[in-house]
Amino acid sequence: MRSVDYRDLIGGTLIILAGAVGMYHSLTAFQVGTAARMGPGYFPAITGGLLILCGILIVIPALRRAGPMPTLELRPLIWISLSVLAFALLVLPFGLVPAVIVQSLVASQADSKLSRKGSLLLAVCLAGGAWVIFKGGLGVILPAFAWPW
Known part of the structure; x- marks a missing residue:
């Protein structure tokens, strides 16, 4: 075999x-x-x-080495999919920064190892990084903040 x-x-x-x-x-x-x-x-x-x-x-x-058969884990699949959906639904009405923060917070639910404080810190850092890269560096025509009210 x-x-x-x-x-x-x-x-x-x-x-x-x-x-x-x-x-x-x-x-x-x-x-x-x-x-x-x-x-x-x-x-x-x-x-x-x-x-x-x-x-x-x-x-x-x-094909030349042994390895275990992976198991399908539903929790990460569901939370990561929901985070992508949240970003897609929020980026135009609210802007890049709030959409990245919400996406990060939703995606952090896929793993229970990160604390709430750590999740919030990660979300803020990712949103800041996205703003620097996409708005400052690449000049993407997407508002950083676009409140619908």
Whole structure:
């Protein structure tokens, strides 16, 4: 009987799948162009190809070593999914900073190791970092605060 590292096998396969979907979409929906004159689909196609390569580099060693079968944990799955949904629903009406704070606080419920004080400190630091990177560094056209009232 051959043993397999199932965690890396599943993870690598999902990375390959994500890269293949992204690459297929960029090659069929956008003009790719050439290396000298890149089109809008060039970078996503290259990124998808690199994801496929990384997934293959994860899957091949996983076929040669043993590892436990991962179990599906519902608590992290539910809380992380809810945090992404909360960010999507709050970012436009309230702005980037409040949406990141709420997302961080909701996502922190996925793990019971972080205290409430630690969760709040993490949320504030992440919101500040997001503001510095996206508003200050990249100039993203998204309000930091946009109160709907």
